[in-house]
Amino acid sequence: MFPKGFFANVDAVLMETIHIVGAGMAGLSCAIQCAKEGKSVTLYEASPQAGGRCRSFMDESLGCIIDNGSHMLMSSNIATKTYLEEIGSIALVTETIPAKFPFLNPKTGTLWKIEPGFPYPTLWLMNPGRRVPETNPISYLKGIRLSKAKADETVKDVIGKDDPLYETFWQPICRATLNTDADDASALLLWGVVKSFFLQGEKSCRPINFERGLSAALVDPALKYLRTRNADIRYQDRIRDLTWKDNLLTGVRSLEGLHQFDKNDALVLAIPPDICSGIWPNIVSPSKTSPIINVHFRVNEPISLPGGLPFLGLIGTNSQWIFSRAEILSVTISAASKFVDSPSWELARDLWSEILPILGHDLARLPPWRVIKERRATISQTPENLQKRPGARTNLKNLFIAGDWTDTGLPATIEGSIQSGFRAARLALEYTSSNS
Numbered sequence: 001m002f003p004k005g006f007f008a009n010v011d012a013v014l015m016e017t018i019h020i021v022g023a024g025m026a027g028l029s030c031a032i033q034c035a036k037e038g039k040s041v042t043l044y045e046a047s048p049q050a051g052g053r054c055r056s057f058m059d060e061s062l063g064c065i066i067d068n069g070s071h072m073l074m075s076s077n078i079a080t081k082t083y084l085e086e087i088g089s090i091a092l093v094t095e096t097i098p099a100k101f102p103f104l105n106p107k108t109g110t111l112w113k114i115e116p117g118f119p120y121p122t123l124w125l126m127n128p129g130r131r132v133p134e135t136n137p138i139s140y141l142k143g144i145r146l147s148k149a150k151a152d153e154t155v156k157d158v159i160g161k162d163d164p165l166y167e168t169f170w171q172p173i174c175r176a177t178l179n180t181d182a183d184d185a186s187a188l189l190l191w192g193v194v195k196s197f198f199l200q201g202e203k204s205c206r207p208i209n210f211e212r213g214l215s216a217a218l219v220d221p222a223l224k225y226l227r228t229r230n231a232d233i234r235y236q237d238r239i240r241d242l243t244w245k246d247n248l249l250t251g252v253r254s255l256e257g258l259h260q261f262d263k264n265d266a267l268v269l270a271i272p273p274d275i276c277s278g279i280w281p282n283i284v285s286p287s288k289t290s291p292i293i294n295v296h297f298r299v300n301e302p303i304s305l306p307g308g309l310p311f312l313g314l315i316g317t318n319s320q321w322i323f324s325r326a327e328i329l330s331v332t333i334s335a336a337s338k339f340v341d342s343p344s345w346e347l348a349r350d351l352w353s354e355i356l357p358i359l360g361h362d363l364a365r366l367p368p369w370r371v372i373k374e375r376r377a378t379i380s381q382t383p384e385n386l387q388k389r390p391g392a393r394t395n396l397k398n399l400f401i402a403g404d405w406t407d408t409g410l411p412a413t414i415e416g417s418i419q420s421g422f423r424a425a426r427l428a429l430e431y432t433s434s435n436s
């Protein structure tokens, strides 16, 4: 559960409104906490649907609902679990027990699994069947050096590109958790990942999948929760700028006109960094982003992947992960700048021929496909960019910032955005309560 007492000093008082801009994970989690405390909530969302970078939609060409991109959680993502429990959808995600990550090198045909954390945090490394084949358990301990990294050092600086585990272990972890190549990724941020997964024991390392899709678990139940608590959710209401006097925000302006605030109201901006600094230029924000590409293939029947789980990591290919969910087989490329300008048909064709030999099915013809290029999937998690992450407070007493890109100490992930949403909710609730 989320730490006890996190919201303890906050009185539930009706009347004041907490305005939240952006209905992604940060905005929704913020709205949930404010509504739970009995506040009046108004949520402004620019697009026609909620979920932001984490959503499902009906794809007419494939004839089914797909996610904008395959997402995975970790069992150590405590704020996300709290959120799922609060909105009643924890049963809609699937935790793999015991923790296990299958990998395949299609060029050599070698299949292995990383099975971390059981019975003791690092003892699993002693079992050759639970680490990368033909590697020495001692080599993994080099990861401890990440803890001593300087703020400006990358994973490459600390681990070294010639390390035997660089391409088979550190690189896939960097791309999957930081959406940044190990050459550029912040060593300190990766240390946070290593510490919270691998050093905490098996219970913290379990992968969690969205077998029924992202919106079914993360978005739709949240909207239902908010509606039953009378939250005012305004779609296609893009906030353009803010009005303020002295150190107090006085309103927000959208195409619909000016929404004037009461002096006890608070506002949380839960929008991406470039849009946020356009609306509120007084903050410094990370400017570099990193793309993720997902190619969804519509197959005739569910396909079992080597390794026996609904996901498989690939080494030595452009395809990095395959996810199998019902009749959809999805291939993910993170840190995908090299591929993002390739034509979609070329990506679909090339990735399909790359994974075809792995599937062991008679599927030679390219099935119907959909390529989704999320060009600004996350901020690029380099040392320079991370130094520009702002905190939640601003120099206006009733204006707060949330989002996966803010300074949470975590990678830009669902967990980071939900923690930032909870933090902004606590600050907004404190402000409104102290003024009532």
Ligand SMILES: Cc1cc2nc3c(=O)[nH]c(=O)nc-3n(C[C@H](O)[C@H](O)[C@H](O)COP(=O)(O)OP(=O)(O)OC[C@H]3O[C@@H](n4cnc5c(N)ncnc54)[C@H](O)[C@@H]3O)c2cc1C
Pocket (backbone or CB within 6 Å): 021, 022, 023, 024, 025, 026, 027, 044, 045, 046, 047, 049, 050, 051, 052, 053, 054, 068, 069, 070, 071, 072, 073, 237, 238, 239, 240, 270, 271, 272, 275, 292, 293, 294, 374, 376, 377, 378, 402, 403, 404, 405, 412, 413, 414, 415, 417
């Ligand atoms: C393809 C892909 C794969 C990913 N995989 C993973 C994964 O496996 N695990 C993981 O934990 N994370 C993953 N992530 C990251 C995760 O999706 C994000 O960290 C998270 O969704 C960010 O949420 P957010 O609320 O901070 O921002 P957003 O989702 O960007 O939400 C911002 C919202 O604000 C709205 N908005 C913008 N401007 C305005 C305005 N002016 N007025 C009103 N509304 C506005 C937007 O429409 C949007 O709905 C992935 C991301 C992508 C794209």
